[in-house]
Amino acid sequence: MMYETTALELSDGARTWLIERPIVIAVYVVVALVLRFVLHRIIDRATRDRPGGEPRLLKPLKERLPAGVRDDIAAQRRAQRARTIGSVLKSAVSIVTLTWCVLQILTVFSVNVAPLVASAGVVGVALGFGAQNLVRDFLTGMFMLLEDQYGVGDIIDVGDAVGTVETVGLRVTTIRDLGGTLWYCRNGEIARVGNMSQGHAVGVVELPIAHTTPVTRAAEVALRAALDAAGKDAIAESVLEAPELAGVSKVTPEAVTLRLTVQVKPGHQWAVERFVSQAVLVAFDEMGFAAPVPLLSGVLAPAAAE
Incomplete structure (x- = not known):
């Protein structure tokens, strides 16, 4: 009778190790793999480009797309942003599901996971201190992407x-x-x-004139030339508002400097500045305005000594 009882207990233990526990482990592994696959598919769909629209993942996030940007650049910008955020989400899903699966398998073998979790926390803190620059890069990059x-x-x-x-x-x-x-x-x-590509940009044109040049007259000529230049086909599409004369920005021994400003599309300020500067300089030449002459210390020194 005792032999039969022992044999029965052994058979129960063998059944637990050879049948029940492997089945439970297999269920946990399958659930983790299926959950990971489903979540990855959802993330892929959310980050996938849609015809005529942005990826679904970016809808709840703010977007500071520059005005007037080309469609291909805009699509590339959105795609890369969505792809990068999606890769982070997929990595997080993989880590969470893998950790959950391992902990559940350990509990099947009656392993106390509390010390392991505590040890993992200590190791994570140590790795965080050792790779703090890397962690900072990733966190900063994540916030840059989320805030666009x-x-x-x-x-x-x-x-x-x-x-x-x-x-x-x-x-x-x-x-x-x-x-x-x-x-x-x-x-x-x-x-x-x-x-420099969000909202609008401001082109600033500095115009030095000689002290002998009538400032009021030069300002009128400069503003008229700038307004004419802003209407030219070369820069008309880049200009958002008409040029404005800010007045005299500074006075030095060599020259009096006038300042013109013009509001333009982002990234177009340099081309507009060059075009307007050329137009104003041509107008100054036509009016016969003298160019400022730099003062040479070597030439003025003898005169000052006399």
């Missing part, structure tokens, strides 16, 4: 680099400057961003 501080095609100033954004990642942003150099800027090192 800049995107592909924007002209930005991050301090050490000024140029056009080519890629925006979680860790690194690449910027192509006017000289063609490609800058790799770590997101965590970007303390401030000046975006």
